[in-house]
Each structure stands twice: as C-alpha cells, then as structure tokens.
Amino acid sequence: MLNTFQQARHAVLPKATPQEASRQEFAKSLKQYIQHGLLPGLQPVYRGRAGKRFEREAGRAPADRHDIRKSMVPDIYFQHYAAVNRISQELLWDSVIDSIDSDPQALRAEADAASAANGGKLVVPEQFEVPRYVSALDIHCMPGGYAGEPGEQDVTLGALYDRGVFLYSMGYTGPNNDDMGRSVCNYIKRRLDGFSPKRILDMGCTVGHSTLPYKELFPEAEVWGVDVAAPQIRYAHARAGAMGLDVNFAQMNAERTEFEDGYFDLVVSHILLHETSGKAMPRIFEECHRVLAPGGYMIHADLPPFDLMDPFTQFILDNETYYNNEPFWGAMRELDQVKLAEAAGFPADTICFDTAPMAVMEFAAAQAAGYSQDAADSVADREFTAGEFAPGGGWEVLIARKAG
Template sequence: MSHAMLAEANHDEMAEQLFVRDLKGFLSGEVEALQRRAAEVLDPGERHNARVEETFDRLHELESFRTWAGLRRSAQELMWDVVGASVARQSETLAARAAAAPDLGSVTIAEDFATPRHLAQSDVHLMPGGYQGDDGGVAQGALMDRGGAVYMLGRNGGFLNDRRGHTAASHLLHRFPDFAPERILELGCGIGSSVVPIAGYFPDARVDAIDVGASQLRYAHARAAHLGAAVHFQLGDAVDAPFEDESFDLVFSSVLIHELRPGTIGDMLAECHRLLRPGGVVLHLEVPQRYQTMDLWGRVRGEIEAVYNNEPNWKAAISADYATMLAAAGFRDVAVGYQAATDKAVPGNAGFSDTSHGVFNTWAVMSAVR
C-alpha cells in the first residue's frame, strides 16, 4: 500500500533503488559476517566487554574492514542520491499534491524555532540536510519518506512505513484496554508514519505531533491529510515541547530516543511527565537491542552507527535503565520489554514479553502512568 504524497519511481529510478537495496543487503549479510569474524579474532574471550573501543580501533588496521566500512557508508550516501534525484524530478508534482490535500489537521512553522545544535551540526543517517533541511516546501519530507522505505528494505510496513505505529498501538491496547485519550502527542514525529495509525486507533482524540524540520512537517501534514488523519503538526523540541503543563493523556515516541542529544534521555522523560495529565500514559518505542546482552560484534556495530551513520546517542539509547529512569521522572506502573511487530493492533492480542525476537520482528517498548 502507498499514499498520495509518496514520490514515485520510474523504471530507471526503481532499478537504481532496488540496486541500492540489494547492495546494502549484501554488505550487511555475507560481507559483514567476515568483519564479525575478524573482530572475534582481534579480541577473543572474556575481554569483549572491556575492549570494544580498542577492537573497533584495531579493526581499522585491516584493509578488509576499511573497505567494508567505506562501501557501507557509500551505499548509504548512494541511497540518498538516487532517491533525491527522483524526488527532485517530481518537486512540482509533490508541491501540488500537498496543496491539494484535504482540509484536515494543521501545520504550524514558528520562524524563531532553533534546531537543537547536535542535529543542526550533522546529517543524521547521512541524509543530506538532515532532519532540519528545508527548501520551503515538502522535498525534505519526501526524501525522508521514500528513502526510509528503501532503507528499511520494506520491513517496516512497506511504503507506508507505519508498522511501528501499529506496534505502539498494540502495546497500548494490551496494557490499557479501556484507555480513551482525549489529547495525544508524538515527540519526534518525522514524516508522521507512526502518528497516523495512532490517530486511527483513537479517532475521537485531538492529535498533535512535533519535530525539528519544517519541510518534514509540511510533508507530514499533507501525507496525513491524504490518508484521512487530522493531525496538528508544529516545530518543537522533544526536551522542550511548546505546550502547557498537563496538556495530554498520551505522550509517545517512535525511535526518537537514539536521536536525542547525548545525556538528555532523562530530560525528555521529565518533559513527558510535565506534559501529561494525572493518569496519563507515556510510551516510547525503540530499537530492540540491549547493549548488555550483545556480543562483541553487536557492540562494535554501535560504534559504527555512531561514527559512520551520525548516531551519537545510539549506545546510550540501548544501554539506559528505563525502568529506573521512568520511576525517577515520577512515573508509576512502569513496564519495560518487547512488543511483537504488527500491521494491525487488536485488543487482547498481547505480544508483549521480556524477549526480543530481533529487529523488525519486535520493538523495545517502555510505558508508564503519570
């Protein structure tokens, strides 16, 4: 399934995008397996836990690792290049589709908004312009949406990229079957791929969403409206949201935490507590890895994400003790675990446990009550 705002690919563009998809799959498959073996040889035995950074440094002495790391980064850059060219070809069409979107929801772009410095200084995921890139229209959002579909290799709900939203809803329906929020907020909404399904599960709620990119939000608004969702988007920082105290019944995020400025996870949780009404629910969905259970290569991969994919908070996000941090922020009835990925949330279909079944099959979730 697709939607009206998604940039289309002609024959040649589709061939390029499929090539990039297959190249990335090849590099993360059999070629990466060889790098894993090299890491094990360089640092065998019980020293794994203490010597991740040293192993990472020593790997750079190997030509095979340097070549693999360079190809992996180049494949990521190539993905954005081929998707970007396709989006640029359709810029006028996409602008017209945005202008013709149904009159649902809203988008508010504050001219005095200051992008958080750590995002302004780097292009996260190597996406040119990063989250905050803005051409005055919807092009950056279109780049992120189509690029995300290629990046995820179709494993996050195909071209809708919305499986995480359905998964978050599944957790809510399981833990809080009688929950009927009147106001909902997503922090770090991106192009709205998670907030749209959440809005669908709670059709009587007023739904707001914030992010740091103006183009993303214009695109997200048009995308949501074409999909029939009335969502109110505006610029905002997840650790300093532009809303009054106790404004919401549900505050959630989807893979936001690893994009925060290092050292601010606690600040974001405290902000969630401020924003929620008494009895309100907080829910955060993240990547399903936990640093303390990873083998050596898994931990080295964290260094690779931070250094070569501009993900400086990756290690902190998968290392944090969320149960303790949520309690410290003032929350109660804390649950931390893994939610089975789904394309449709159904009341009573739990899928929540303390066991991860791997990336895209499950997502780490943490929820609590104010």
C-alpha cells in the first residue's frame, strides 16, 4: 500500500514546481513499490529455486549471506529487483536536483536569512580535511556526496540531502525527517528518567534532522551538531533558524573534535557509524569518551548488527554495500561494537544494545500510523511518544556510560 506522507515545509527546503513535485512523488512511490511489490518476492525466489540451484551445484546448502548472494545474483528476479532499486535511487536525487538548480541564488538568500535567525554558532574553518571515506565517493549515490563544494559557501548539497532523504525514507522518518533523533529522545525519557543533559553533542549531524529534537526536549541545553561536510553544516544552521531553534553547528571530525575534555553530558549519533570506516570507528568511540563528563552517556543509533538477524535479512541489507555506494554498510555490522566501547574506556557493565522504537524505513513492513499535512505543519506541538510513525519498528542503539 502506497502512503502519501509529505514533508513539512520550512524556508530553506527547495521549492518544487508542480512538475518537479510530481517527479519527486513518482520517485518516492517507485521506492515504495519496490519495497512492497518486488522485495517480498525475493524470499520465495530464494527458497523456490535460487537456494536449491546453489545446493545442487555446491553440494551443500547456503551457509551465510555471502552464499545467499552467490545463489541470488544469477537469478533474473533478483537482477530485476536490484536494477530497479538502483535506478530508483538515482532518480530520486535527480528529481530533487532540478528544483535546486533552477534558482540556487534564491536558495542561498533564504539560507542566509534563516541562518541569521539562528542564535547558535556556525563554525566552518577555512582549512579542513574531509576524511577519505566521505570524500572519495558519492555515498548512497547522492551526486556530489555530502562534502562536495559545487559553489562557494555551498548549501545546495544540504538542500539535496534534506529533500532527497525524505523521498529515500518514503516519509517513514516523519515530516521533519527527525524520527531517529525523536526516538532516541523518547528512549532517554523512558529509560534515563531524570537525566537532564546541559550540553549535548550530535556527531555526523548532516543537516540536523536528528539534532533538533534534542533542543526541543532539552530547551535549556547547549546543543551542538558536528559534521565533516561544510555544505551540510551551513544548511543545518539555516534550517534550525528557519524552524525557530538556536542550535550550534560546526564542521568538525568526530574522530577528533575541538571540544575540551569532559564538555558534554550526552553524545549521540544517528546512522553515522556505518558511513565511517574500520579505523575511524574506534577513534570516534574514544572521542566520545574524551568529551563526555563523568557519568555522561554515549548513544549511537544505527541499524542492527548482523548477529541479531537471520542470513537472508543480512543479504538484503547488504545490497546497500554492493549497489548503493555504502562500502562500510556490511563491514560495520560485523564489528564488535561493545568491545570497541569497552576499549574506549566505558565500563563493561554500562554498555549494551537496546531498541529505540521508531520508523523502520528499510524493507520491514512499516505499518505507519498515517499523518496528515496538518499534523506535519503542527510538528512542533507533537508529543514525544514512542514509535509514532511506525509502531513496532525500532532503531538499534548502542548505549554506554562514562564512569562517574
């Protein structure tokens, strides 16, 4: 069933002509069709013929996700699925680029005005080295990647992400694309009753989708979003201003930020880790430990480790590694994150994986409780309730606490 969820408007969101809007809606609907119409066919194809063919040829049953991939790649159904999926991904970015390219000056002017309305700091150093795992490729096929600089003081790549990721998630992360941050906020409210951080850091914040709910939940807190990508940071600062929130944004590397030791009570990230690297991840955990005050919490929200799911599901998720320019997607899920957190200095008895109920935008059946444009427009009034977009869905959170 296709949903008609729409993104909430704000001043710096690219404005689409009716033709552009309809193309974007097509890209979103195509993605939904793939999720609901094509993806469910993969398992019967695997059980009915691909797995059996593998067994005949190899003399054994497929043992893991790699074997399943070997069995599925030659199959015409899988090839069709993977090709349409890739095309839909390219199409969705393409459909947004038109409404950005039509008037980049106007976008820039809106961004400058909105940024001026944000009382929080904007820090973009003149010299900055973007790590290769971000600069070397257009992650998830987004033209220009996060950190390209197609123009001076660019904000267009932030605008591209803001609109494109809403289409990518098919609206399941909410009208403000903020379900991840909102869900971790819910989690904090439920699980860490009474915890009231004064300084909060969101690592790998991109355009601040997940950062802003922390300012809403903890209005008195000093909230920082950091990212290695200047266009995302500039746009994030403007977007927060457009949404009436004073939040600080800085271009910084989460492997080594500029903050002093013990500055924050809470350090979070949302789908940052799988877009880094095997060398960066331990450094990020160490940096979390360094910038946290004694008793402070580190919470990373991402997709679940592979050992928590069956091999067929692993195979499906791993398609992102193979076909969507996400080189660390699969490898990250095989790392022992609990061990990494321990090695970074967090006491073992404070580290665990847990689930923060939220929208599931991948292939799981996201039976979202529908929301209307009215609800989208009054998003600021919404309660922090659990799983509001897709009851039953959940993001995996890795949580650890610095010794007090």
